[in-house]
Amino acid sequence: MEFPEEVTSIAEDIKTMKIRGAGRIAKAAARALMIAAERFQGGSVDEFVNYMRATGELLISTRPTAVSLPNAVNYVLRVLEERRYTSVEEVRKAVIEAARSFIEYSEQALKKIGEIGARLIKTGDRILTHCNSKAVESILITAWRQGKRFEVYATETRPRYQGHITSMDLAMEGIPVTLIPDAAVLQVMESKRITKVIVGADTVTANGAVINKIGTSQIALAARLFRIPFIVATETYKFSPYTVVGQPVEIEERPAEEVLPAHIPGVKVRNPAFDATPPDYIDMIVTERGIIPPKSAALMLWELFHRKPSESRLPGVEEDSG
Ligand SMILES: O=P(O)(O)OC[C@H]1O[C@H](OP(=O)(O)O)[C@H](O)[C@@H]1O
Known part of the structure; x- marks a missing residue:
């Protein structure tokens, strides 16, 4: 599967520790999912869901220890299972909102x-x-x-x-x-x-x-x-x-x-x-x-x-x- 360049570069930056620290890794993953959702073109709801799941797997595969990474990805992608979507626009919006809410939560938590x-x-x-x-x-x-x-x-x-x-x-x-x-x-x-x-x-x-x-x-x-x-x-x-x-x-x-x-x-x-x-x-x-x-x-x-x-x-x- 092909991913947008910005997404693969975030994954690479996590792997090489250019982006590091469990909290920042989680936020970067949420951001990458948001970008992936924004960039998805055409296709059906099912295609979007598969593509988002593959993006999640790509991100999770970068580093194995910090659970903040799968927790962030699972939180954002959980919306894919929540209900049946009738259009790509609808499901895209749900993913973007979930990613935003994770990032906001994370910043508030640090404070x-x-x-x-x-x-x-x-x-x-x-x-x-x-x-x-x-x-x-x-x-x-x-x-x-x-x-x-x-x-x-x-x-x-x-x-x-x-x-x-x-x-x-x-x-x-x-x-x-x-x-x-x-x-x-x-x-x-x-x-x-x-x-x-x-x-x-x-x-x-x-x-x-x-x-x-x-x-x-x-x-x-x-x-x-x-x-x-x-x-x-x-x-x-x-x-x-x-x-x-x-x-x-x-x-x-x-x-x-x-x-x-x-x-x-x-x-x-x-x-x-x-x-x-x-x-x-x-x-x-x-x-x-x-x-x-x-x-x-x-x-x-x-x-x-x-x-x-x-x-x-x-x-x-x-x-x-x-
Ligand atoms: O989330 P915050 O509190 O920033 O960092 C938590 C931990 O993440 C880091 O891992 P690495 O440097 O990515 O290997 C360190 O082990 C650090 O203690």
């Missing part, structure tokens, strides 16, 4: 997480974060704009160095930020007396485990050692309905060149992009619907998806409550 999470931040905090999470940034920037004064330690986050993005974004806000090598986490936690760790999430499982950038679970272990609160910030569309029925989360294995640009004969490389932090190491999860303990993840999933046992419900969108 809300900022407001809720900022209540946890105190003047004098020394906060450690890993990778680059817009949900975490939203909390830190909101707290800073409220006048709270704290400093942040950001890990480099090898091999893709997303810690540089975090450092730049925070520095631009005037927040004191120090970039540290990933391997310095334990040393910095102890010597700088870190008061909180806040990280994002790519997927939250039904048992409350958090899948996030590789290295997160080591940081959680270190935080446990020093009794430092370990906080996760995430939109509810990163809760995985698939894990309710025991489906494991696939951990993306990225190209070896990211770790070792020039091949060394006889040297093998592993490059898993994510790891799982067990619920026991997580103190709380800050979502746009409030703060929950990780053990309540299954309840949250029930709340978000129970109205229809299909996996196509988007967490949290109020318009679906009827």
